[in-house]
Amino acid sequence: MVAVVVVLINTAANKGEPMRERSNQATTAILRNLPESEMIESSSIGGPGFVNVLLSNNWIAENIQKMLVDGIETWAPRLHVRKAVVDFSSPNIAKEIHVGHLRSTVIGDCIARMLEFSNVEVLRRNHVGDWGTQFGMLIENLFDKFPSVEDFNETAIGDLKALYKESKQRFDEDPAFKARAQQAVVRLQGGEPKYRQVWMQICDISRKEFDKVYNCLGVELEEKGESFYNPYIPRVIEALTNQGLVEENEGARVIWIEGFSTPLIVVKKDGGYNYASTDLAALWYRLNEEQADWIIYVTDVGQQEHFDKVFSAAKRASWLSADNRAYPKASHVGFGLVLGEDGKRFRTRSSEVVRLVDLLDEAKSRMLKISKEKQADRKKYGGILWTDEELEKISEPVGYAAIKYADLKSNRLTNYTFSFKQMLNTEGNTAVSLLYAHARICAIIEKSEQNIQELKKGKVVQPASFEKEREYFEEVDAFELLEESPSPKRFGTWTMGNQSENVTITHLCSRLKKWQIFKKLNYNCGSSITLSKILETPSTTLKPIKREDFDASILRTPEKSSPKITTGLQSIQSRPDKNITNKDVPQRDYISLSNELLVSVKEESCEDIEVGVKDLSLASTSASLDLDHVNPFAMLLAVCDQLAPAKLLDVLSKYCDPDSIAKIGEGTYGEAFKAGNTVCKIVPIDGDIKVNGEVQKRSEELLEEVVLSLTLNHLRNEGDARNACTTFIDTLDLKVCQGPYDAVLVKAWEDWDDKHGSENDHPKQFPENQCYVVFVLQHGGKDLEGFVLLNYDEARSLLVQVTAALAVAEAAYEFEHRDLHWSCYLLFLL
Numbered sequence: 001m002v003a004v005v006v007v008l009i010n011t012a013a014n015k016g017e018p019m020r021e022r023s024n025q026a027t028t029a030i031l032r033n034l035p036e037s038e039m040i041e042s043s044s045i046g047g048p049g050f051v052n053v054l055l056s057n058n059w060i061a062e063n064i065q066k067m068l069v070d071g072i073e074t075w076a077p078r079l080h081v082r083k084a085v086v087d088f089s090s091p092n093i094a095k096e097i098h099v100g101h102l103r104s105t106v107i108g109d110c111i112a113r114m115l116e117f118s119n120v121e122v123l124r125r126n127h128v129g130d131w132g133t134q135f136g137m138l139i140e141n142l143f144d145k146f147p148s149v150e151d152f153n154e155t156a157i158g159d160l161k162a163l164y165k166e167s168k169q170r171f172d173e174d175p176a177f178k179a180r181a182q183q184a185v186v187r188l189q190g191g192e193p194k195y196r197q198v199w200m201q202i203c204d205i206s207r208k209e210f211d212k213v214y215n216c217l218g219v220e221l222e223e224k225g226e227s228f229y230n231p232y233i234p235r236v237i238e239a240l241t242n243q244g245l246v247e248e249n250e251g252a253r254v255i256w257i258e259g260f261s262t263p264l265i266v267v268k269k270d271g272g273y274n275y276a277s278t279d280l281a282a283l284w285y286r287l288n289e290e291q292a293d294w295i296i297y298v299t300d301v302g303q304q305e306h307f308d309k310v311f312s313a314a315k316r317a318s319w320l321s322a323d324n325r326a327y328p329k330a331s332h333v334g335f336g337l338v339l340g341e342d343g344k345r346f347r348t349r350s351s352e353v354v355r356l357v358d359l360l361d362e363a364k365s366r367m368l369k370i371s372k373e374k375q376a377d378r379k380k381y382g383g384i385l386w387t388d389e390e391l392e393k394i395s396e397p398v399g400y401a402a403i404k405y406a407d408l409k410s411n412r413l414t415n416y417t418f419s420f421k422q423m424l425n426t427e428g429n430t431a432v433s434l435l436y437a438h439a440r441i442c443a444i445i446e447k448s449e450q451n452i453q454e455l456k457k458g459k460v461v462q463p464a465s466f467e468k469e470r471e472y473f474e475e476v477d478a479f480e481l482l483e484e485s486p487s488p489k490r491f492g493t494w495t496m497g498n499q500s501e502n503v504t505i506t507h508l509c510s511r512l513k514k515w516q517i518f519k520k521l522n523y524n525c526g527s528s529i530t531l532s533k534i535l536e537t538p539s540t541t542l543k544p545i546k547r548e549d550f551d552a553s554i555l556r557t558p559e560k561s562s563p564k565i566t567t568g569l570q571s572i573q574s575r576p577d578k579n580i581t582n583k584d585v586p587q588r589d590y591i592s593l594s595n596e597l598l599v600s601v602k603e604e605s606c607e608d609i610e611v612g613v614k615d616l617s618l619a620s621t622s623a624s625l626d627l628d629h630v631n632p633f634a635m636l637l638a639v640c641d642q643l644a645p646a647k648l649l650d651v652l653s654k655y656c657d658p659d660s661i662a663k664i665g666e667g668t669y670g671e672a673f674k675a676g677n678t679v680c681k682i683v684p685i686d687g688d689i690k691v692n693g694e695v696q697k698r699s700e701e702l703l704e705e706v707v708l709s710l711t712l713n714h715l716r717n718e719g720d721a722r723n724a725c726t727t728f729i730d731t732l733d734l735k736v737c738q739g740p741y742d743a744v745l746v747k748a749w750e751d752w753d754d755k756h757g758s759e760n761d762h763p764k765q766f767p768e769n770q771c772y773v774v775f776v777l778q779h780g781g782k783d784l785e786g787f788v789l790l791n792y793d794e795a796r797s798l799l800v801q802v803t804a805a806l807a808v809a810e811a812a813y814e815f816e817h818r819d820l821h822w823s824c825y826l827l828f829l830l
């Protein structure tokens, strides 16, 4: 395990020489003054402004071990804080709890957890807005609707949101109502029982809604709403006045704060208190009654100025120290807006505020849908099926976690775009994939049947070498392959392979590595080594590879493989066709298996190598085949050894009785038919109509594929031991055809359709002059998607063979398969 810490000293370091000079001095000074520490393995300058510090593997291993034995708590930082108030979530009664409050809830809970982890006593405060002027209009409106207080209850009050809307409209439009509402605030705040009672009922309804959200998110909060601090306000204002901080301003009483053009209003013109008066009283209470050392407020960045002013007033009153680092202290933790995918404020389609319960529900139901889709896959491939209850059960926490995680992962201070699609992605940096990884780790631990608690207490685990890590992951990959394949899961298939045989996959890796090193060493003196020899690849067996020590005596002089690549083309060049250029395919002069190798070569030759490698690439036809000057269709014919296109049935019937031809598969590319022992892949080309919803491939594209097949066929040349491998499917023949599907083919197509339901277009649609390329291939067996891997050895053997084949093809022809999926593997047992 290695960690590299990069310290950015000055981003402006590149801007000018003096700056660079200074940054160099700084990095050197830091390096020189880094104290000796067992934590640090080594340190170096990593460019202007950067110091790289490599953490010691031993130190990390020892500490992780200590943590495993003594518990993660021992890693808790020691803070100079005994008690903290985290003021978060804090929605407003009778108003909707919205996505802004969701952010506050998620971020605030996270801060509270971190402090709790650090052994700080945390007061998780829900500073709900339960004391605003909104209550006047709500209560007055309710009195109009239900003249008798006894009639009030939750069902009668019903939807608070609607009540709020209605009351607000009356308040704005009807001056008499407005006056009554204002009176009602005074009566409520004066403590009149009738008003108090309705107010409490309204608060209860809102509270229930808030609690639903907190339950879903697993967040605990203790409500101390604005109303709680109301009795403290007069005393606090009086104290501040006595300190000479409160002044008259335009009829209001205010505190002036340096640096702000408007003061902090603490008593309104009408003598009422406001948000700021409450926050001053709350701050006083938290400092003096609750004796908190650190008070943290989590709200959107829009409230930054409010808190700056409140904190500055508290500093002027010496409640807080002027030094921001000193305790007790108060901090505002702001966050950006939540935006919809349209870049605007997150709203419902009818531009209403989104209800948080609905939002959480939607995350759950979308997750359920995704889980069900995965279930359908498992059904298809024979995986373990879950019951509906189980699916339901996992969708809830995963869906909710997705929302939380997406929020926490985003930059706190910038606006954040809410996207279900992104947050519920099963891959990438999302809660879903993290939880999946966690579940897998748990499954591995469970399957290992080891007592983890006991293992933890064992002796210090020496830092694993990379070799071992790789070995481990290769094994895990083999397991994964087993699990993903439709293997029988219930039988005892999780055996670790045949331990008595001296078989390890590591040997493949170490041999590959040695081979690379040898190549590197011998690059300039011109010797190479035969990869297939080193690998001792079992070409088509599903038996495990045997241990074979590397034998340096098999070093050979590298003769490049290019003459072989071009065999197919050379046969074209000898044909009389005028359209084909006589341009020779460049000789393959450079073999590069890794960047490491490229980098190690002397500088002046780097460019040549790059050019060489480009020329070699099978994809860069421009270098090997000058397509600007040839007719690709003619070229295709020539490569296929034809003067004119053949008929489909003539090609296929070479291998069997036409009536026995059967369709065996399909893709958007075309269709596969079984003809005797071969599989004929028919790919329509060059036509103008769309086939299976796609534009048809052009001759030039097929030409590439055809040359590729021929090229890979050369690997089968078993007479030559260099880079030999028979793992790639044998291309027995290649033909360009023309004309519609023959009746037997149409019948075969329809038979398959009856059984499997084709997703492809009916071949009837092909016009008279439709062209195709037919790949006649060796029948390779069953594809991995449907193949049952029975044990670890089989999975490993498959991985070894595939890896080896890819390595051989890469060594020989720079071939890279960039889209390997499980229908690309065909398997059969020997």
Ligand SMILES: NC(=[NH2+])NCCC[C@H](N)C(=O)O
Pocket (backbone or CB within 6 Å): 087, 089, 090, 091, 092, 127, 128, 129, 279, 282, 297, 298, 299
């Ligand atoms: N002490 C505080 N001011 N806390 C934050 C309260 C947030 C406020 N109720 C709002 O919805 O924006």
